[in-house]
Amino acid sequence: MTVTPPTDLPDDRSAPGSELDENDRRPVPLSWGPASGVGSLPGTDPVEAMRLVAGELPDFPHLPELPGRGAGADMIGRTAALLVDLYVDLTPAGWRLVSRPGADLRRAREMLARDVDALFEVAERYTGPLKLQVAGPWTLAAGLERTRGDRAVVDPGARRDLAQSLVEGIAAHVADVSARVPGAQVVVQLDEPSVPAVLIGGLPTASGFGKLPAVESHVVEEQLTALVDRVPAPVVVHCCAQRAPLDLFRAAGAAGLSFDLGTVQDLDAVGTAVEAGTHLLVGVVPGTDATLPSPKATASRLGGWWRELGFPAEQLHTAVTLTPACGLAGASPAHARAAMAHVREAARYLLPE
DSSP states (O other), X not given: OBOOOOSOOOGGGSSBTXXXXXXXXXXXXXXXXXXXXXXXXXXXXXXXXXXXXXHHOTTSOBOOBOGGGXXXXXXXXXXXXXXXXXXXXXXXXXXXXXXXXXXXXXXXXXXHHHHHHHHHHHHTTOBEEXXXXXXXXXXXXXXXXXXXXXXXXXXXXHHHHHHHHHHHHHHHHHHHHHHHSTTXXXXXXXXOTTHHHHHHTOOBOTTXXXXXXXXXXXXXXXXXXXXXXXXXXXXXXXXXXXXXXXXXXXXXXXXXXXXXXXXXXXXXXXXXXXXXXXXXXXXXXXXXXXXXXXXXXXXXHHHHHHHHHTOOGGGHHHHEEXXXXXXXXXXXXXXXXXXXHHHHHHHHTTSOO
16 A cells, blocks of 8 residues: 655646645645545444455545444534534534533544544555545534534634634644554545535524525635644545535635536636646545446546546546545445445546556
């Protein structure tokens, strides 16, 4: 599982990770792998999941998430386990901010610790890019309730406190993983599936009978920028929802954008990101069970999309990383394995002949 950095990067990305472009706030990794996962997998055994990822995605593995284990392994509970000096508990309505830690938070922290132990057991000697996933600040605020029952996303003070606590927790998580796997070049993925709903006022109220007011795009971008600037690793922002605001994520300083190829229609936003040197993690196979095309057909589809964007074919293999369209927790174990193998094999067809 040793990665050799490519030598054919475009000129504007010739030394990523070692210096910043004057218009960029975040460094990019020395090498983006050709294929990776989005995050979640079916199953409950973290060691087995880590072995699967290491075997199928050897050039850009990720720390798997296993929400099938129950509360605390889900996206919101798992990310809340990273928070510093803020605590959550589980209620019938979901996760809620509370004044002191309890059993639910302790369980979430224990499961995350077991995941990092599994990473150490399987990949201690790994060298190359390694991705960690956490809920982004807006999705976290949309998924947590305050004590009186409304979502934290409606309260600017609560959003600010959550973002500050989250970035401290991410920094500690990155440091822990880096100490366990010294050869890893950590990349942090912020999962932001709720941002489109935040922007259009589509989030339901706690009662479910109304909608929360929209948040202006400049407010969303400013808070995301403030967090990205403080994360001690290159940041990928992932959103596989419809109307993913790729321009906003890029402007916030994301080194990479992760999205479902089938849902992104704003080619101008994609083209602007490529021109800015932003890496693309492109979801090309379904996250739930489906009949998959041949890897060569997937590569051909991506090549056609790249030509439509208007970029030289020889840049494609360094500009993109292939992934499933979204997390694989809802897939069967057989499809999850097949999806990861598919993106790995399809990426090989992108290499210049």
